[in-house]
Amino acid sequence: MSTIYHALQPRAIEGRIPPSARLRRDYTVAALVAPPAWTIVPFVAMLLAIATCPLVVPHWWERNGNKFIVSAVLGAPILVLYLMRRPGALLGVAEEYISFIVLLAGLYVVSGGIRLEGDLEATPATNTLFLGAGALLASWIGTTGASMLLIRPVLQTNRERRHVAHTVIFFVFLVSNIGGMLTPLGDPPLFLGYLQGVPFGWTFRLWRPWLFLIVVLLAVYFIWDRRAHARETPTARRRDRTDIEPLRVRGTLNAAGLAAVVVAVAVLSAPWRELVIVAIAAASLWATPGAIRRANGFSAAPMVEVAVLFLGIFLTMIPALELLHARGGELGVRTPAQFFWACGILSSVLDNAPTYLTFLALAQSLGLANEVVGVPHSMLAAISVGAVAMGANTYIGNAPNFMVKAIAEEAKVAMPTFFGYMLYSGSILLPLFLATTLLFFR
Numbered sequence: 001m002s003t004i005y006h007a008l009q010p011r012a013i014e015g016r017i018p019p020s021a022r023l024r025r026d027y028t029v030a031a032l033v034a035p036p037a038w039t040i041v042p043f044v045a046m047l048l049a050i051a052t053c054p055l056v057v058p059h060w061w062e063r064n065g066n067k068f069i070v071s072a073v074l075g076a077p078i079l080v081l082y083l084m085r086r087p088g089a090l091l092g093v094a095e096e097y098i099s100f101i102v103l104l105a106g107l108y109v110v111s112g113g114i115r116l117e118g119d120l121e122a123t124p125a126t127n128t129l130f131l132g133a134g135a136l137l138a139s140w141i142g143t144t145g146a147s148m149l150l151i152r153p154v155l156q157t158n159r160e161r162r163h164v165a166h167t168v169i170f171f172v173f174l175v176s177n178i179g180g181m182l183t184p185l186g187d188p189p190l191f192l193g194y195l196q197g198v199p200f201g202w203t204f205r206l207w208r209p210w211l212f213l214i215v216v217l218l219a220v221y222f223i224w225d226r227r228a229h230a231r232e233t234p235t236a237r238r239r240d241r242t243d244i245e246p247l248r249v250r251g252t253l254n255a256a257g258l259a260a261v262v263v264a265v266a267v268l269s270a271p272w273r274e275l276v277i278v279a280i281a282a283a284s285l286w287a288t289p290g291a292i293r294r295a296n297g298f299s300a301a302p303m304v305e306v307a308v309l310f311l312g313i314f315l316t317m318i319p320a321l322e323l324l325h326a327r328g329g330e331l332g333v334r335t336p337a338q339f340f341w342a343c344g345i346l347s348s349v350l351d352n353a354p355t356y357l358t359f360l361a362l363a364q365s366l367g368l369a370n371e372v373v374g375v376p377h378s379m380l381a382a383i384s385v386g387a388v389a390m391g392a393n394t395y396i397g398n399a400p401n402f403m404v405k406a407i408a409e410e411a412k413v414a415m416p417t418f419f420g421y422m423l424y425s426g427s428i429l430l431p432l433f434l435a436t437t438l439l440f441f442r
Helices: 002-007 019-032 037-056 064-085 087-111 124-157 165-174 188-195 200-230 234-242 253-267 272-287 290-295 301-331 336-349 352-364 377-393 399-410 418-440
Strands: 115-119 245-250
Touching: 037 064, 037 301, 037 418, 064 087, 064 301, 087 124, 087 253, 087 272, 087 301, 087 399, 115 124, 115 290, 124 165, 124 200, 124 253, 124 399, 165 200, 165 399, 165 418, 188 200, 188 352, 188 377, 200 377, 200 418, 253 272, 301 352, 301 399, 336 352, 336 377, 336 418, 352 377, 377 418
Parallel strands: none
Antiparallel strands: 115 245
């Protein structure tokens, strides 16, 4: 989300000024224009609404129109404030929001035209292979692309089973977040790091924490799913064993479309990138038989939900990010472990891409060893792993999280609430992240 980052800071003169010097100057100026603390209230209210409305007013919250009302009401004060004082920041955020939604919608439309038909037996081994394959794929076509491509086959394979929510939760952990750690195409923060000068192959340095997290989570999932599978009724297990059909892929032309979207993101810049993605999505809608999308249960509702909620998030998080830019140095964050947790925790509730950029700038301002883009390798690794992995801590930590949840609920899977999901992530991921700190970021 580089547009947000640059829109929220005065432009430094481009040229031969070292990046660290430009960023230190930006922090100094930003401190003079930091918004008052009360301006983060709409952002906090937005997060609370997402967390509590499904519990307090579940039927009212089901309608996307009501979600839009909440986003509009909470975003309006920030919109008016910045229209009066800094319209340029709003323009930058608007451009970034459009790019963000166009990319997600493009991946959603194209992947929604691919259908994996058939029905495997939903054994723990089969489900674990699905999650492992998704974690591998996420680094190459992005967490959003991999999530949208595989969530429907996973749900279809498990349709005879009653205990499915845990599989979707681990899917969010592995495919929608942690899996996308090995290349700049895997997750938006890493792609922005690439645009800031991080070499394309640098992210392969993260293979050790990536492998550790993936292997442990797959092992935990396998044990968990074995127990869940044993609790299924004999009738359900028998139906699952007998209702088996060979796998068959339909809509394979969309696989080329998905690859084209990834190439467009990697090669083109705005607005050509967005125009190409829109064209690919339109071609997918035109060329894919409607029966495939109907069989997938494809609808605009999950994408509309993401669009209206992130409209409020993008607007209300502007002053929160500005305050972080202005006062980040006061946090006392200086070691890799501190960067891992600080960047990770904020990535759980803020969008992880601008959070990554903020902590990269903070690390560059410390004047440490210039091993890669003005920071030590260990520092950049801590920021990268924290931003990508801890996006799994909440439903709002990364955009695919919401989309997977919405698609699962459309398939009649009873997903946990906002806080219910955090109970899972806190119990499973936080001890794992503590072990990651001890192994890689001490």
